[in-house]
Amino acid sequence: MEEAVVVGNVNEIEKIGATYTRVYFGNEFCERLIPDIQDFEKVLDCSLRKSKAVTLVTPYVTDSGLERLISLFDFLKRSGIPCEVVVNDWGTLNLINREYLILKPVLGRLLTKQKRCPRLKRILQRERSRCWHLPGTKDDNACIIVEKKLPVAMDSYYKGSNVSSVPVIQRFLNNSRVSMIEIDNIEQGLSLDLSCEDRLLAAVHFPYVYITTTFFCPIASIGGKRKVSDVISSCDKPCRKYVFLLRHKSFLKSIYLAGNTQFYKYGKINAVELSRLGVARTIYHPQIAF
Amino acid sequence: MIKISAPFRGINEVLSLIESGADELYCGYLSPEWDKKYSYLEFERKGPGSNFTDIDELKEAIGVAHSKNVPVYLALNGLYVNEQYPLLLKIFRKLYRLGFDAFIVADIGLILTLRNMEVSVPIHLSTGGTVFNSEAVDFYRKLGIFRIVLDRQMRLEWIKDISENNPNIEFEVFILNTLCVNIDGFCTYTHIYKKEKEDMILSKKHPQGRSVDVLSTYDIHGEGDACCLKYKVDVLSGRRNKNVPDAVISPVFYKQIRDGVECGACALYDIARTKVKSVKIIGRQLSTQERLASVKFIREALSVLNGGGEEIRRVDFLNAVQMMYRRVYGYKGRCRGNNCYHPEVLSVV
Numbered sequence: 001m002e003e004a005v006v007v008g009n010v011n012e013i014e015k016i017g018a019t020y021t022r023v024y025f026g027n028e029f030c031e032r033l034i035p036d037i038q039d040f041e042k043v044l045d046c047s048l049r050k051s052k053a054v055t056l057v058t059p060y061v062t063d064s065g066l067e068r069l070i071s072l073f074d075f076l077k078r079s080g081i082p083c084e085v086v087v088n089d090w091g092t093l094n095l096i097n098r099e100y101l102i103l104k105p106v107l108g109r110l111l112t113k114q115k116r117c118p119r120l121k122r123i124l125q126r127e128r129s130r131c132w133h134l135p136g137t138k139d140d141n142a143c144i145i146v147e148k149k150l151p152v153a154m155d156s157y158y159k160g161s162n163v164s165s166v167p168v169i170q171r172f173l174n175n176s177r178v179s180m181i182e183i184d185n186i187e188q189g190l191s192l193d194l195s196c197e198d199r200l201l202a203a204v205h206f207p208y209v210y211i212t213t214t215f216f217c218p219i220a221s222i223g224g225k226r227k228v229s230d231v232i233s234s235c236d237k238p239c240r241k242y243v244f245l246l247r248h249k250s251f252l253k254s255i256y257l258a259g260n261t262q263f264y265k266y267g268k269i270n271a272v273e274l275s276r277l278g279v280a281r282t283i284y285h286p287q288i289a290f
Numbered sequence: 291m292i293k294i295s296a297p298f299r300g301i302n303e304v305l306s307l308i309e310s311g312a313d314e315l316y317c318g319y320l321s322p323e324w325d326k327k328y329s330y331l332e333f334e335r336k337g338p339g340s341n342f343t344d345i346d347e348l349k350e351a352i353g354v355a356h357s358k359n360v361p362v363y364l365a366l367n368g369l370y371v372n373e374q375y376p377l378l379l380k381i382f383r384k385l386y387r388l389g390f391d392a393f394i395v396a397d398i399g400l401i402l403t404l405r406n407m408e409v410s411v412p413i414h415l416s417t418g419g420t421v422f423n424s425e426a427v428d429f430y431r432k433l434g435i436f437r438i439v440l441d442r443q444m445r446l447e448w449i450k451d452i453s454e455n456n457p458n459i460e461f462e463v464f465i466l467n468t469l470c471v472n473i474d475g476f477c478t479y480t481h482i483y484k485k486e487k488e489d490m491i492l493s494k495k496h497p498q499g500r501s502v503d504v505l506s507t508y509d510i511h512g513e514g515d516a517c518c519l520k521y522k523v524d525v526l527s528g529r530r531n532k533n534v535p536d537a538v539i540s541p542v543f544y545k546q547i548r549d550g551v552e553c554g555a556c557a558l559y560d561i562a563r564t565k566v567k568s569v570k571i572i573g574r575q576l577s578t579q580e581r582l583a584s585v586k587f588i589r590e591a592l593s594v595l596n597g598g599g600e601e602i603r604r605v606d607f608l609n610a611v612q613m614m615y616r617r618v619y620g621y622k623g624r625c626r627g628n629n630c631y632h633p634e635v636l637s638v639v
Contacts, residue, residue, distance in 0.1 A: 060476070062448055063423045090398075091425030094432075110420075113369050113397075115332075116478040117516070123483070123509055132510070145485065146506040153327050156373045165372035166399040168406065193372060212477040212516070215443040246521035250511050256526070288526075 001271050002281040004055065004203070010042040013050060023047045024283055026057030028088050028108055029213045029261040031065030032235065033290065034058065037075050044081065055084040058092055060110060060213075066091065073100045086182060087111070097176055107173060107181040109205060112163040114183055116211050118251045118264040120158050121188040123150055159191035167196040174198040182283070184209040185274075187266045194278040203281035204274055207267035208256065208288050217260035219244075239290040259290040292561065292592060293568040295363075295462060296585045299342060301351040303578050308358050310582050311589025315355055316363040316394060317342055318574060321381045328377075331483070331508065333368055340574040349388045361391035365574075367416035369397045379403070386411070392436065395419075396475065405434050412436035414462070420475035422448070427456045437462055439570060442469055446560050446632050453565035463561060465569035466584050467576065469552035469631055471517045483512040550621040554631025555591045555611045559604050562595055587618045608635070 004022035007013055013023055025043045027033035035043075040056065047054045056076075058069055069092060076083050077100055087093045088108035096103050126149050134143040150158075156165070163169050163181055173181070178200070183190070185206040194200045219242060220235040239259030246255040246262070256263040269282065296312035298304060307315060318341035320333055330338050342348040355362045364385060370378055378400070390411055395401050396418030404413060414437040415421065415430050421438050430438060437460035440449060444463065453461045470477065485505040513519060554561075554569075561569065571584045591611045595602060602610075612625050627633035 060420060060473075061423055063451060066423050066425060089422065089426060090420070090429040091423040091427075094425045094429035110476050114478060115480065117480040119480060119483070119509060119512065122511075123480075130510075143503045143505065145510065146504065147510045148506055148508050150331070150508060151327065151329050153373070154329065154331065157328070157332065157371050160371045162369050162371060162397050162399045166370070166375070167372065168402045169399045172398070172402055210478075212472040212479055214472045216471055243526040245524045245526050247524075248513075248519045248521050250509075250513055250516070250519060252511070255521070257523075 001275055001279070004281055004283045006057075006283060006285045007043070008287075010039070010046050013043065013046045013052070016050075016052075020052065020284070022053040022055060022281070024055045024057050024086070026086070027059050027290070028057055028086070028110060028210070029059050030217070030239070030259055030290070031059050031061045031068065032237065033239075033259075034061075034065060034068045034072070037072060040072060041075070044083075053084070055086060055106065057086045057108070058088060060089040061092065066095065070095070073103060076100070077102055093176060093178070101177075105176070105178050106203070107163065107178050109182045109184055109210060110213070112161050112181050112183050114161045114164075114186055115158050116184055116186055116209050116264075118187070118209075118211065118253055118255065120186075122252065124155065124158055124188050126150070156191050159186070159189050160193070164192045164194065164202065170194065170196040170200050171198065173200060180280070185266060185269055187264070190274075190277055192277045192279075199278070201280040202278050203283055204269070204279050205283045205285065206269050207265050208263040208285050209266055211255065211262045211264060213261040215260070218257060219259050237290075243288055243290075256288050258288045263288060291596065292558070292566065294585060294588050294592070295568045295570045297571065297574040297576075297581060298351070299340060299574055300578075301347050301354065303581070304351050304354045305358070306578075306582055307585055308355065308360050310585040311592075312360065312585050314361050314363065314568060316365055316570075317348070317351075318365045319343070319345065319348055319381075319385060321345075321377075324377060324381060328374065329508075331480075337575055345384060345388070352389050356389065362389075363392040363394050363414060364390045365394040365416065366400065367394050367396040367418055369418070370400060375399075375403070394439070398433075401430075401433055401435070414460075415439060416475075417441050417464070418475040420473065421452075424452055424455050427452060427459060431456070431459050436460060437567065439463075441473055441475065442631065443473060446557055446564075446634060449561070449566060450564045457565060460567040461565065462568040462570050463554075463566050464631060465554045465558070465561075465571060465588055467552055467572040469554075469629055477517075479516040481515050483507060483509040484514055550615075550629060551619050552629040552631065553615060555588060555615060556608045556625070556630070556635050557632035558588075558591050558595055558611070559602075559607045560632070560635060562592075583618055587614060590614055 003020050004024050005016050005020040006024040026035055044054055082102050084104045084106055086106045086108040088110040093105050096105050129149045130147045132145045180201045180203055182203045185204050186209055219239045222238045244257040246257055253264055293313035294311055295314040296307050298307055298315050298317050320330055320341040320343050352362045392412040392414045394414045394416050396416035413435055415435045417439045421427055439462045442464045449463055485507045573581055594610050627636050
């Protein structure tokens with residue numbers, strides 16, 4: 001199994017262990033964090049020196065974000081570097097397959113459509129329906145709450161995803177030159193079926209499972225720059241400095257708010273089991289970095 | 291002229307929605323067979339009671355709408371795993387015969403499947419398809435998509451550019467209700483696990499003659515959807531900046547700044563100047579009265595925009611629309627931009 005590690009800058013490459021043979025650089029969630037060519041070039045040079053392969057990670061993008069990606073892709077094309085690129089936007093895949101055939105697209109975890117809600121494990125593990133009798137509501141009526149068991153048939157839905165199970169999608173991805181899909185190591189367990197004729201491989205992110213993301217960045221609002229639900233045109237990237245923990249009893253575990261994206265942490269990983277499922281790579285995030 | 295796309299879920303609503311100003315209708319259908327096997331959960335993330343469940347009623351409703359020359363679209367915008375496809379396609383084949391004018395689809399697997407089946411009815415891409423740029427438009431155009439419903443968080447300038455740069459495809463944007471703080475197609479939280487009030491029943495057999503309320507839920511801890519909860523927020527240790535008080539570095543959660551119904555009506559002035567074809571009113575889960583009020587409100591706003599033959603000034607349009615909003619939703623005071631789809635337009639008022 002290939003082991004990859006996510007780095008935030010070139011200096012981190014110097015410190016990574018020998019077991020990691022691939023370096024991930026870039027950002028999946030915010031187009032403002034698309035790396036500059038100079039920084040990416042440094043990462044490429046350093047990785048080459050340390051005999052590590054490089055994967056460029058890209059986010060979902062507006063047309064202006066796409067322009068920044070085009071600059072990076074032009075640089076790679078000019079330099080003749082057949083770099084692997086994680087795409088989290090169907091538009092990026094479209095662009096690569098039309099203009100940048102030297103690049104190797106990987107389908108990012110935003111497009112692989114797992115259900116990642118942190119309450120799912122608890123709900124899926126319930127063995128039978130339960131019932132509470134609550135006396136004394138405000139009208140002095142009795143109240144019974146029934147907590148139902150999820151239908152067993154939903155198990156494959158909550159542990160799998162469309163991309164990781166539906167052959168017509170997998171064939172389409174193969175025809176679109178995608179040979180690997182990225183997923184999260186979700187707490188409720190994984191169900192993958194990648195057995196369609198042109199077998200796709202899977203890569204698993206851990207330990208931070210992405211849950212949701214937004215253009216209305218709650219962190220960019222720090223300092224009271226914005227009072228309404230709007231997309232601000234520029235920010236000082238406070239996400240580089242602050243990460244927040246959100247707690248609510250609905251989830252029984254903490255949510256990490258990093259930049260415009262929420263995550264939960266789940267670190268248990270079983271390489272043998274993952275390998276059996278068709279996972280060929282793990283992607284380790286040493287920190288919840290933005 | 292921009293069209294108004296409105297949700298409906300019963301035959302009795304068809305004529306009243308059309309008379310209120312709806313140009314297009316959309317709905318969902320939850321098959322009893324699907325409900326029994328998979329439940330209503332994750333079926334387009336709508337709670338019980340939001341969809342048609344009787345296929346004969348649905349067929350009749352389509353007929354009524356068509357008699358008024360109003361198209362009807364079916365939302366099939368869930369995500370589906372392989373195991374669900376046999377039942378999904380069995381249901382689809384029944385629905386296909388009903389005469390829908392388009393299917394609204396989010397799942398790329400279903401889009402590819404319908405394309406392989408050579409389905410002749412247009413496919414609209416649901417907001418779950420996550421289109422934010424012209425390359426993504428091109429990606430879906432090549433898959434045969436006829437119309438794209440853009441994400442709620444798209445800014446007006448992006449909408450303008452994307453619709454003008456891609457004249458070979460239709461666009462639809464949200465205009466009223468349910469402005470999500472997260473990107474719909476990228477949000478993987480579960481929804482609608484809260485208690486189901488519809489299941490409330492009255493028991494006459496209870497001792498002392500008191501009634502018994504029975505509520506059911508799939509998650510006793512679920513107090514609501516994740517985007518609407520009030521969290522305890524802490525700066526993660528190790529990243530705290532001791533020179534800056536926590537209060538100053540609090541993230542902003544917009545669902546907690548409630549100012550009324552989420553609305554983008556002021557932006558109709560700008561949307562009308564783009565190539566957007568239709569504006570979508572959300573709310574299959576809302577009451578008939580709420581949906582009728584929504585349609586009337588947007589129709590009235592469009593009438594102000596288009597009425598009189600003379601072009602209205604932006605500031606006059608915004609003032610007129612905000613007055614309507616206050617009247618329709620009982621909102622007091624000026625719109626502050628909270629729960630506003632396009633707060634950038636408010637700067638001129």
